[in-house]
Amino acid sequence: MGASTLLLTGNIDTIAQMSCNPAIGGQAKGQIVREIDALGGEMAINTDVTGIQFRLLNESKGPAVQSPRAQCDKKAYQFRLKHTLELQPNLQVFQATVTGLIFAAGKVVGCQTSLDIEFLGQTVIITTGTFLRGLMHVGQNKNEGGRLGDFSAKSLSSSLLEAGIELQRLKTGTPPRILGRSINFTGLQEQKGDLAPTLFAFHDTRDPEDLFHVEPTGERRLGWKPGSEQISCWMTYTTPESERIVRENLHKSAMYSGEIVGVGPRYCPSIEDKFVRFADKPRHLLFLEPEGRSTNEYYINGLSTSLPFDVQVDLVHSIPGLEQAALLRPAYAVEYDFAPPTQMFPSLESRKVENLFLAGQINGTSGYEEAAAQGLVAGVNAVRKVRGENPMIIQRHEGYIGVLIDDLVTKGTTEPYRMFTSRAEHRLLFNHGSAELRLYQHSLNCNLLSLSRLGRIRQKALAIEYWENYIETMKTAGGIWAEKIRRSEPLNELPAGFLAQPKEVREETLYRVRYRGYLEREQRQIEKLKDVEKIKIPSSIDYLAIPGMRRESALKLHQFRPENLGQAARISGVNPADISILMVLIAAANRSQSRPPAAG
Amino acid sequence: MSFPSDTIAALATPVGTSAIAMVRASGAQVATLATEIFGATPLPRTVRHADYRDARGQLVDDVLFTYFAAPNSFTGEDTLEISCHGNPFIVQKILEDLLARGCRAAEAGEFSKRAFLNGRMDLSQAEAVMDLIHARSERALAAANLQLRGSLGRHMNSLISQLINILAEVEAYIDFPDEDLPTADRKAVLRDLDVLTTATSRLLATCHYGQLLREGIKTVILGEPNAGKSSLLNRLVGHERALVDPEPGTTRDYLEELILAGPHALRLIDTAGLNLSPSPLEKRGIEKSLEQAAEADLFLWVIDTTRPLPVLPPVVAARLSAANTIAVFNKCDLPAVSPDLLPYNFSSVKISALTGRGLEALQAEISRLADGFKVGVGDELIAINVRHAHALEQAKQSLEAAHQKLSLGITSELVASDLRVSLDALGQISGKIDNEKILDRLFSSFCIGK
Numbered sequence A: 001m002g003a004s005t006l007l008l009t010g011n012i013d014t015i016a017q018m019s020c021n022p023a024i025g026g027q028a029k030g031q032i033v034r035e036i037d038a039l040g041g042e043m044a045i046n047t048d049v050t051g052i053q054f055r056l057l058n059e060s061k062g063p064a065v066q067s068p069r070a071q072c073d074k075k076a077y078q079f080r081l082k083h084t085l086e087l088q089p090n091l092q093v094f095q096a097t098v099t100g101l102i103f104a105a106g107k108v109v110g111c112q113t114s115l116d117i118e119f120l121g122q123t124v125i126i127t128t129g130t131f132l133r134g135l136m137h138v139g140q141n142k143n144e145g146g147r148l149g150d151f152s153a154k155s156l157s158s159s160l161l162e163a164g165i166e167l168q169r170l171k172t173g174t175p176p177r178i179l180g181r182s183i184n185f186t187g188l189q190e191q192k193g194d195l196a197p198t199l200f201a202f203h204d205t206r207d208p209e210d211l212f213h214v215e216p217t218g219e220r221r222l223g224w225k226p227g228s229e230q231i232s233c234w235m236t237y238t239t240p241e242s243e244r245i246v247r248e249n250l251h252k253s254a255m256y257s258g259e260i261v262g263v264g265p266r267y268c269p270s271i272e273d274k275f276v277r278f279a280d281k282p283r284h285l286l287f288l289e290p291e292g293r294s295t296n297e298y299y300i301n302g303l304s305t306s307l308p309f310d311v312q313v314d315l316v317h318s319i320p321g322l323e324q325a326a327l328l329r330p331a332y333a334v335e336y337d338f339a340p341p342t343q344m345f346p347s348l349e350s351r352k353v354e355n356l357f358l359a360g361q362i363n364g365t366s367g368y369e370e371a372a373a374q375g376l377v378a379g380v381n382a383v384r385k386v387r388g389e390n391p392m393i394i395q396r397h398e399g400y401i402g403v404l405i406d407d408l409v410t411k412g413t414t415e416p417y418r419m420f421t422s423r424a425e426h427r428l429l430f431n432h433g434s435a436e437l438r439l440y441q442h443s444l445n446c447n448l449l450s451l452s453r454l455g456r457i458r459q460k461a462l463a464i465e466y467w468e469n470y471i472e473t474m475k476t477a478g479g480i481w482a483e484k485i486r487r488s489e490p491l492n493e494l495p496a497g498f499l500a501q502p503k504e505v506r507e508e509t510l511y512r513v514r515y516r517g518y519l520e521r522e523q524r525q526i527e528k529l530k531d532v533e534k535i536k537i538p539s540s541i542d543y544l545a546i547p548g549m550r551r552e553s554a555l556k557l558h559q560f561r562p563e564n565l566g567q568a569a570r571i572s573g574v575n576p577a578d579i580s581i582l583m584v585l586i587a588a589a590n591r592s593q594s595r596p597p598a599a600g
Numbered sequence B: 001m002s003f004p005s006d007t008i009a010a011l012a013t014p015v016g017t018s019a020i021a022m023v024r025a026s027g028a029q030v031a032t033l034a035t036e037i038f039g040a041t042p043l044p045r046t047v048r049h050a051d052y053r054d055a056r057g058q059l060v061d062d063v064l065f066t067y068f069a070a071p072n073s074f075t076g077e078d079t080l081e082i083s084c085h086g087n088p089f090i091v092q093k094i095l096e097d098l099l100a101r102g103c104r105a106a107e108a109g110e111f112s113k114r115a116f117l118n119g120r121m122d123l124s125q126a127e128a129v130m131d132l133i134h135a136r137s138e139r140a141l142a143a144a145n146l147q148l149r150g151s152l153g154r155h156m157n158s159l160i161s162q163l164i165n166i167l168a169e170v171e172a173y174i175d176f177p178d179e180d181l182p183t184a185d186r187k188a189v190l191r192d193l194d195v196l197t198t199a200t201s202r203l204l205a206t207c208h209y210g211q212l213l214r215e216g217i218k219t220v221i222l223g224e225p226n227a228g229k230s231s232l233l234n235r236l237v238g239h240e241r242a243l244v245d246p247e248p249g250t251t252r253d254y255l256e257e258l259i260l261a262g263p264h265a266l267r268l269i270d271t272a273g274l275n276l277s278p279s280p281l282e283k284r285g286i287e288k289s290l291e292q293a294a295e296a297d298l299f300l301w302v303i304d305t306t307r308p309l310p311v312l313p314p315v316v317a318a319r320l321s322a323a324n325t326i327a328v329f330n331k332c333d334l335p336a337v338s339p340d341l342l343p344y345n346f347s348s349v350k351i352s353a354l355t356g357r358g359l360e361a362l363q364a365e366i367s368r369l370a371d372g373f374k375v376g377v378g379d380e381l382i383a384i385n386v387r388h389a390h391a392l393e394q395a396k397q398s399l400e401a402a403h404q405k406l407s408l409g410i411t412s413e414l415v416a417s418d419l420r421v422s423l424d425a426l427g428q429i430s431g432k433i434d435n436e437k438i439l440d441r442l443f444s445s446f447c448i449g450k
């Protein structure tokens, strides 16, 4: 977009450092990464080039919910992204801890840093991750910091509070890291990467110069071909002994002893939670995930805990394969401040402070992908704000990013928010391969991709349309192609011209043909919803004066001032009966307006 | 934007002469009105006795009145209820006076509309009130009353919670594939789906009964020409509604009248006599009779006892059964020729449409059969309306589609898609169901995630 931008970070060397496991994608998140790529983001290409294991999840559950996932080389991922930033024109990167914001006339105009250097800007984006008053727990032991070995952003919170932004606490956790050569892999089940890896970036439309990898010498070159030389993960399980250890030491866990006030995610339960809340489950699955090619560090996925270190050691040793494991870093829980996201507009701009944008964990989300998506949207909208352009708002039916932001700003969240495919009502439209096509209009309008790439996407869309139409109308022995496909009849050969198309064109065409009935059903529902979105709420409305509307709803509506009924209905705390009242009132108001004015 | 603020007034009890009538006024002016009419500022929710004097100071009646302050009233607005003597003349006087004092005459259902607008009732309750207003029989009233108290809402909640359970299982399997879910048991899901489909059908089945309650039981009088069908209709209606003549073939076109039989409302339909060798004109009449018979709920088969036993056309005979037919042996004031023995197991009643003999027995028999149409859910009387039925039908179809896909092993994303369509359909009755509900269920029942 070409805007002059400054990136401030507390430590340049930890840009794009993955605090949790070095895995990108997975259910719904994989689709988000492809959407990020469709909007010109870096995450997909960075993952492809530094990935060490690629797997397509949900293969048997249908093409729409299939999600790519990759295990990355933690250091390679980080180096490449830092290098990408260094190469970015108009971007200045500088190391300094932001200590506060500078306001003028209710707007943010810049920030202060620990170096006593002030920076001014027309818009400011805050992405604090888990660092905002970050507090780490290992049993009773507490350390300030957003990540083991890192600092905590302590004074920024007061600046936000001062500006009228409400803050709350969340909690997340991470498991122990162990030394690979201390693991006994015999008897453990191996999980290999896919032979034909599914990559994240749209290599069919991307410009080829994106494919590089950064060598320790700082040299850019293709280190390993995306998806080649994959490394395996390994599976093991907890034992009855593990359960005994956890139960006997429960009172020492930071979470169970009341040390932690922040709310943790329900979908990523600590091992304490797993044994306590799901006592009927005899054992819990754990993955041993390598953290890179040039390290022997392994991540025990599934063993997040805030038990004291000595208990962690016993716990790890109670697990098959890990009897002799050497711990490199302990598991810990981290608490941090977040700003309940209902305080933002759908553009991710704060409602309280003009020109202030928020993205990532500060908005209550968890996950690299959710954070990256918000960072991208906030970045685009901050630039558009400066230029006086309308914000880019991705709709709920256009992609997971749309669902993510709409959920955040209309419903808020009480736990770290993670995307699931089940959060999307139009999930069948969100197959990962269609991300570029779904979001084309946005990347075109906001100038997010190179002209050459936009052209290639357009060509791809045309080819898909052509072949979809061809298959829907052309006959072959035994009927029209499309019907044979939908009846899942064995197809000896599809038209030769079609088979000559690139894989991306073929797959998307067949998806559309195969799911035609369902996709049309989704479209009908979207149209129906759009009707509600079309019902504009007069801006003159005084919610607090509507007789009998529940107080909570009236206050929420008054606060959010939704533009249409669809938005109003999604605001948390506004109940359907109140929406009905609103609907009837608007209808009545429209009716009285359309009446001819009385004479005199 | 403005909100309803004018004060409306109307008679709240049924029109006609009864001991007590109640006039209701609702709106912002009510407190002022009460002070004007009765001289003192009224205490809310207290029954007071007072003279009602019109604007010119003339005494109209001595009345009881109650003032309800907003929002604790039926409409959610300030409300005044005036109970006067049930003389239509007095009621008229009071209403005229209220209008003279600045009230507006309420439109039909306007009190309910305001109650709805003011959040005093949900959509299904508001619908029930409309049903109450239009209730044609005691039974319809009972059903509408029950719905008003939320019995439909309760049943809907039960369906929705079952469906969310099922959906959560399918979704868990999609969103957390790495984990070995304890309930990847497809058979259990299929069983749950069966149970849910049955429950949905049971609720759906009350639709027809609901229609019977709201619109009346469609009751067709049929029989040979001259058997006395029109005479019977006139008897049941209570006045000369249909033309009666000694000449067979008098009734050419069908004719409908609404009557009450005990607690039930009946749409009584007189038809042209069924003649086995009709003239062309009669033939058209008979075709219409058959059309009516095809969608009837109840049949009164009138048989002339002074003539040999008639034979029914097979198309008609096929529709008749002991549950829906009464054999009415008419003209029993005259000597009988045919024995009252029929080759069917229908219940029978002997009457004379001319003298009125046996009419009570016939009404009792009609009531008994009509009771048999009652479709309850459990021992509760529920009668859904057509809008509900439409949504339930859609829900049911999607449940069946999901069931089929699941048993054929078709991908779970499509199974989930059908289940969601079904959930949306149920949401049309009880309000939109948020995705969060599914996730809440999912997190509380499954140990998922890493």
Ligand SMILES: Nc1nc2c(ncn2[C@@H]2O[C@H](COP(=O)(O)OP(=O)(O)OP(=O)(O)O)[C@@H](O)[C@H]2O)c(=O)[nH]1
Pocket (backbone or CB within 6 Å): B224, B225, B226, B227, B228, B229, B230, B231, B232, B243, B244, B245, B246, B247, B248, B249, B250, B251, B252, B271, B272, B273, B274, B330, B331, B332, B333, B334, B351, B352, B353, B354, B355
């Ligand atoms: N004695 C006697 N005559 C009756 C009785 N019911 C009907 N009738 C007479 O039978 C004749 C036919 O009566 P309708 O009521 O017109 O008969 P219907 O079945 O409607 O005849 P169509 O319309 O011609 O099919 C009239 O002359 C009636 O007065 C009865 O109970 N007793």
Ligand SMILES: [Mg+2]
Pocket (backbone or CB within 6 Å): B229, B230, B231, B243, B244, B250, B251, B271
């Ligand atoms: Mg007749």
